[in-house]
Amino acid sequence: MDAHDALQHRENIIESCVIQARHLHTLRRVPIFMTALCRVRQGQKRLQWDEQEMLAGPQHLVLMPAGRELGVSNFPGAQGHYIADVVSFPVSVLRQFMARYGEQFARSAPGHVNTELCVRLDKQTRQAWDQLLVALNSGAPAALCTHYGEAVLLCLCLSGQAGPLLMGRNDPLSERVQRLMMSNLSKDWTIAAAAHQLNVGESTLRRQLANEDASFRSILENVRLAAALQRLQTSSDPIGEIASACGYASPSRFAVRFKTHYGLSPRALRAAI
Known part of the structure; x- marks a missing residue:
């Protein structure tokens, strides 16, 4: 396979x-x-x-x-x-x-x-x-x-x-982009690479995402942070390893982005668990 x-x-x-x-x-x-x-x-x-x-x-x-x-x-x-x-x-x-x-x-x-x-x-x-x-x-x-x-x-x-x-299950393009990114979180995703794998033009992808009130950058950030949240909650993997696996080259940058989004740092979440 x-x-x-x-x-x-x-x-x-x-x-x-x-x-x-x-x-x-x-x-x-x-x-x-x-x-x-x-x-x-x-x-x-x-x-x-x-x-x-x-x-x-x-x-x-x-x-x-x-x-x-x-x-x-x-x-x-x-x-x-x-x-x-x-x-x-x-x-x-x-x-x-x-x-x-x-x-x-x-x-x-x-x-x-x-x-x-x-x-x-x-x-x-x-x-x-x-x-x-x-x-x-x-x-x-x-x-x-x-x-x-x-x-x-x-x-x-x-x-x-x-x-x-x-209700309303129409499989919008933003969800297809999300699933694509989730298939390889550590990949250095670009809108050109995503458009190629989805068989659409880059400008078309930008336009259709905008029509869904979404953007490529925000989708990528949300997917990476959501995957990191799940791994923090369900595994004992080191925080730095999770950051790398979810596409963050810098654990410190990952920690800042995570806290900004969720209101709780990765270390504080692990302490609660």
């Missing part, structure tokens, strides 16, 4: 990770590049979006649609830790689900589409979520994990709560 095939394969599978922390920490402007669902096992998560705010615990499922930028605070629970499972859903899985159940989604809540990003788990959704995590954590085949992932989406759909995840 060559690099391109490996990337395509990775983009077509549901994946999960566990976020843990020992101390309260707050992150502002967290960009969501791949649609995901999050459930807190221990502690609570405060979510801020569109001038709204909500506190989520184990009884909730947090919806994290691609393209959003969220404010997040993670609070350790009585046991002394914050622990949450996060499951990401690639665009291909969402498209496949909509092709199969789109009509059901349209009928589930006529005249009303939920816009909340924090929804209370019902019995069916909780059971489907637990089955999905078991499949992912046991290394089940990708097709089986997709089946359980679609079961979670269907439960949300039938209860009228899937709106933020499934």
